[in-house]
Amino acid sequence: MMPPELENAIYGMLATPVLRTAEKHGVFARLIEGGPAGSEKLAGDLGLDRDTLERMMLLLTALRVLDLGDAGDFRVPAAVRPYLDRREPLFVGGFLEHLAEETSARLGRLDGYLKEGRPAEAAAPFGEVYRDEETMRAFMTAMWDLSYGASTELVTLAGLDGTARLVDVGGATGPFSVAALRAAPRLRAVVFDLPAIRPLAEETAHAHGLADRLEFAGGDFFTDELPAGDCLAFGYILSDWDDETCVELLAKAHRACTAPGRVLIMDRLFADDRTGPPATAAMNLVMHLEMAGRHRTAAEFAALLERAGFTDCEVRRSGGEKHLIVGHKNRR
Structure with a gap:
């Protein structure tokens, strides 16, 4: 059998x-x-x-x-x-829709990638996501479905009561920001993402009654500096990119982080021996087909944070698939 x-x-x-x-x-x-x-x-x-x-x-x-x-x-x-x-x-x-209708269409790339490697021109993955409003909205819905539920637990792990200004880097329509603002009534947050996302992010802020505490800042984190805050968050962003790009983005976060402050990385984590879990291994392959990055172990994320200037890195594990890695700037 x-x-x-x-x-x-x-x-x-x-x-x-x-x-x-x-x-x-x-x-x-x-x-x-x-x-x-x-x-x-x-x-x-x-x-x-x-x-x-x-x-x-x-x-x-x-x-x-x-x-x-x-x-x-x-x-x-x-x-x-x-x-x-x-x-x-x-x-x-929304995530199911993305897997069935977008990811499945890219599985045919595996044979060519296996024989010849991933072509350099495949390193700009978001052109397809933003090709039209319908596709962008579907992708944002998928990201919300993938992120919001996990964010409610990760916000608790982060402990944001003493945080004044959260900067949600590449925050899309704000699933982490919304969860954070609901958990910390005195917190204010800004979602930093491409200008095209502004209408969808503002829809979200109004739909959740948070327009007075959640703002949107349009920009490109590759070419622009990040808004200042005492907590900068990367929710499921760094797994899209290679190590050098991640260090560059984290270095920008270090410059934007008011001291004493911190950076939060929220992502799937490989086990230390990289034997699982299965969902992380599966999405690691999806990153190869759709994006330009990979999933990492906790130690690998901590190493990226330290290269960017953050210290006292710690891992806070959730009960789900996504976990929290924290790096500090000028910790008291």
Whole structure:
């Protein structure tokens, strides 16, 4: 019999598109909001083909994304529900869309990269993301879904009560800033990102009732200096870039950081021996296909911080996939 690990790896290629298609057509929303149902009832409620839907549901059941009761009713398990409920901060629908519709289209690059290496011209990855408003909005939604839920825990780990001004570098529509402002009522924050993102970031600030405390500063962190603050944050940014670029960005953060201050790096971390976890290893490959960087160990991130001038680096691990690395400037 095939080892289950290999079986899951082989047939896992079907999981993401099936998950995305089911979410897109409201299958999980119907089960979460309307309760357990069989394939016939679900197909009727959603106007879908029963045979196709049932086959998809059986695959998701085998993958333990769904439970199947004795009466033939499918249900979303409690442990899975927060990630598939559009009303929850841990919802991953936008990220699923990005993986199924953007990342999957780039998997064909692997063969060429493997034989010839990643071409130098592939090092400017964001042109595709900003090619039009629809694509940019979809990417920002994916980043929000990937970031906001984790940010609520990372904000607690960061301990921002004594922070006056947070600068969210490359903060997109502000998932970390929003979580931080909700946790620290006296905090003010500025999202620094490309000018094209301003309308979406301002939408977010107004939607969350934070327009008076959350501002947007347009700029390019490669060519511009960063806004000043006593805490600068890089949320899932540095894994997009190579080591030298990361040191340059962190050096800019060191110059912008008012002392005593600190920098926060939030990202996935490889285990010290780089044997996992699987999600980090998977996204490390995605970084190679979509961006220009990689995922790192905690020690590698600390080394980058020290090269940029930060000291007393520490790692604060969360209960999830993303963790916090802190570097200090002129710590008392």
